[in-house]
Amino acid sequence: MASILRFRKLCYVEPVKFQSFQPQKIDKKEETVATEAKTALEKNEKRNKRQPKEWSCINSCCWVIGYLCTTWWLLLVLFNCLPATFPGFQVLESPGTRLKLEGLTALHPVVLVPGIVTGGLELWEGKPCAEGLFRKRLWGGSFTELFKKNQIWFTLSNPLSIVPLCLLEHLALHNETGLDPPGIRLRAVPGLVAADYFAPGYFVWAVLIENLAKIGYEGKNMHMAAYDWRLSFQNTEIRDQTLSRLKSQIELMYVTNGYMKVVVVPHSMGVIYFLHFLKWVETPPPMGGGGGPGWCAKHIKAIMNIGPVFLGVPKAVSNLFSAEAKDVASLRAMDPGVLDSEILRLQALEHVMRVTRTWDSIASLLPKGGETIWGNLDWSPEEGHACDLSKKRYSQASAGDKDTNDSDVKMGFHVKESKYGRIISFGKETLQLSSSQLPSVDTKEFLGTRTNKNTNSACGGEVWTEYDEMCRETIPKIAENKPYTARTVLDLLRFVAPKMMQRVESHLSYGIADNLDDPKYNRYKYWSNPLETKLPDAPDIEIYCSYGVGIPTERSYIYKLSPNDKCKSIPFRIDSSVDGDEDSCLRGGVYLTDGDETVPVISAGFMCAKGWRGRTRFNPSGIATYIREYRHKPPASLLEGRGLESGAHVDILGNFALIEDVLRVAAGATGAEIGGDRVYSDIFRMSDRVNLRL
Numbered sequence: 001m002a003s004i005l006r007f008r009k010l011c012y013v014e015p016v017k018f019q020s021f022q023p024q025k026i027d028k029k030e031e032t033v034a035t036e037a038k039t040a041l042e043k044n045e046k047r048n049k050r051q052p053k054e055w056s057c058i059n060s061c062c063w064v065i066g067y068l069c070t071t072w073w074l075l076l077v078l079f080n081c082l083p084a085t086f087p088g089f090q091v092l093e094s095p096g097t098r099l100k101l102e103g104l105t106a107l108h109p110v111v112l113v114p115g116i117v118t119g120g121l122e123l124w125e126g127k128p129c130a131e132g133l134f135r136k137r138l139w140g141g142s143f144t145e146l147f148k149k150n151q152i153w154f155t156l157s158n159p160l161s162i163v164p165l166c167l168l169e170h171l172a173l174h175n176e177t178g179l180d181p182p183g184i185r186l187r188a189v190p191g192l193v194a195a196d197y198f199a200p201g202y203f204v205w206a207v208l209i210e211n212l213a214k215i216g217y218e219g220k221n222m223h224m225a226a227y228d229w230r231l232s233f234q235n236t237e238i239r240d241q242t243l244s245r246l247k248s249q250i251e252l253m254y255v256t257n258g259y260m261k262v263v264v265v266p267h268s269m270g271v272i273y274f275l276h277f278l279k280w281v282e283t284p285p286p287m288g289g290g291g292g293p294g295w296c297a298k299h300i301k302a303i304m305n306i307g308p309v310f311l312g313v314p315k316a317v318s319n320l321f322s323a324e325a326k327d328v329a330s331l332r333a334m335d336p337g338v339l340d341s342e343i344l345r346l347q348a349l350e351h352v353m354r355v356t357r358t359w360d361s362i363a364s365l366l367p368k369g370g371e372t373i374w375g376n377l378d379w380s381p382e383e384g385h386a387c388d389l390s391k392k393r394y395s396q397a398s399a400g401d402k403d404t405n406d407s408d409v410k411m412g413f414h415v416k417e418s419k420y421g422r423i424i425s426f427g428k429e430t431l432q433l434s435s436s437q438l439p440s441v442d443t444k445e446f447l448g449t450r451t452n453k454n455t456n457s458a459c460g461g462e463v464w465t466e467y468d469e470m471c472r473e474t475i476p477k478i479a480e481n482k483p484y485t486a487r488t489v490l491d492l493l494r495f496v497a498p499k500m501m502q503r504v505e506s507h508l509s510y511g512i513a514d515n516l517d518d519p520k521y522n523r524y525k526y527w528s529n530p531l532e533t534k535l536p537d538a539p540d541i542e543i544y545c546s547y548g549v550g551i552p553t554e555r556s557y558i559y560k561l562s563p564n565d566k567c568k569s570i571p572f573r574i575d576s577s578v579d580g581d582e583d584s585c586l587r588g589g590v591y592l593t594d595g596d597e598t599v600p601v602i603s604a605g606f607m608c609a610k611g612w613r614g615r616t617r618f619n620p621s622g623i624a625t626y627i628r629e630y631r632h633k634p635p636a637s638l639l640e641g642r643g644l645e646s647g648a649h650v651d652i653l654g655n656f657a658l659i660e661d662v663l664r665v666a667a668g669a670t671g672a673e674i675g676g677d678r679v680y681s682d683i684f685r686m687s688d689r690v691n692l693r694l
Helices: 002-012 028-050 057-081 095-101 162-171 206-214 233-240 242-256 269-282 295-299 314-322 326-334 348-356 370-374 402-408 428-432 488-496 498-504 601-611 656-666 683-689
Strands: 110-113 121-125 137-139 185-188 197-199 222-224 262-266 300-306 424-426 542-549 551-561 572-574 590-595 624-631
Touching: 095 206, 095 656, 110 206, 110 242, 110 269, 137 162, 162 348, 206 222, 206 656, 233 242, 233 269, 242 262, 242 269, 242 295, 262 269, 262 656, 269 295, 269 300, 295 300, 300 656, 314 348, 314 424, 314 488, 314 551, 314 572, 370 601, 424 428, 488 498, 542 590, 542 601, 542 656, 590 601, 601 624, 601 683, 624 656
Parallel strands: 110 222, 110 262, 262 300, 300 542, 424 551, 542 624
Antiparallel strands: 121 137, 121 185, 551 572, 551 590
């Protein structure tokens, strides 16, 4: 076998050509050059292997999102792994534990009414992009179901993940009806899990629910009145019969808990949602629930409104006008490319506006009461407010002790004038002019220019927002040194978004009733406005206005024309470059006042301070009202989470003092027994400045 292999090797070896019997000499210089060339070639190959590929914007976005998600989950895991106590750090005893030791037990059934965006929404019918997500949460919860592998793809024409666009498509409502668009059904998640946490680690009602459970509450005497917060209030009844189910639930809890009246705890927009319910439940069918005039007096003990938005918020104006708020304007100022990137074609704010303008809930938060409540071109109830809260000396005022309250807070006022009544102004110079020097606001002069033939034809294709249907020549006229008050800003919205306002104003109203006995106020569009409806005839009910103070809160805005005049873009934006003097309330194009970071004090406290105080035409039976303010105190360390004494709009639901008040009232205490009014702000002074006929 070995001989055969040797034979094959000899046959296939190439014959050697003998040129000389002497060995061939190799030039040393040639050998050196060849070696150097070989070494250089190897280095180039290694360098090419190590050189990274071209970095794109998509890679950057993916890495940023990855870093944010990883950091969030690491912090969440770290927080959950921390021990309950640290040496030298004393954890405050929860109100539920402490009150249980005092002997407090569950007495009155409790109904929790969540506000806007905090309630979960689950999918019951959707488009192909949402296949496999049946009864999964599209809003609230972990949001992880949205990012399945088979639902993320990119194209060269639109380098954007389909997930956000698919989500926005399902969250949007029908532009004309305000109900479900064809082929899509999102419904509110039922039960306490609907709004206990908005996302993992971010509580909403969870802390209050846990403390209620410690004194004996459970599913049979505690209920979360979940509803689709996107809809107008009457549409929640038309589509889902939510108001009817809430009425039945309260009646059931009343009977099964020994005929004890119910304590209702609404939050944020849930406050005016339940105000709508109070009128609906006693109104005869088919418009109302048919409970009769005595239903509220029979079934309800107290209404503890948390972070109430009785008279609306200026934030709703900026949201509908430019899809902005102070934080968005600040982000845009720091990095304009984040929200307006032409490379990524994000147009994030345009997509947000496209969706939120279909939600009647946003419009329900527009300022109510016009110039009487919010001020005019030269006046507002907050005039002289001190923005440096460290200079303001807060003190506690007893119930009805208005003189003490006023004298104590005088140090918090400056003589410096602020134009709070001008909710939208174009240009800082507009603020320095008196009303006599300003051009009059008359949106009717623009109406003739807003026709289909004048629509900017260059945009073409699908209409995203009603700005796409506006004549571009009209846009600069809106911004010609014209300030808009709470009255004229509604005219402005009617002009820039007529279809939206036509739909909205069939369900909502923003005025002040001249005669509440007029039959027209029996229509449901007036029921969520406390200035156009009466409280029920139930003198034994107690109404609380509980809210945070001490946080700068958005009150009015300075706008400018957007430098981006391309199609499908928002033509206006907050001018974040505008700042006031050192002691001015103007910061980053936004005038700030006292509040809970979302709701100004005048909106949260006016009805309890004046509108419903005693027997008035809005409160004919003299229902007792109490103001319970909670001064904001930021967390001292990370171990306190979002703060045990926070006054922020959502974080206040974890405020121990607020939780104690809710538990005591639910256990049978009255407003007088928990201390009556507790006031730190200037709400009584502001209310006295409002010239409203009571």
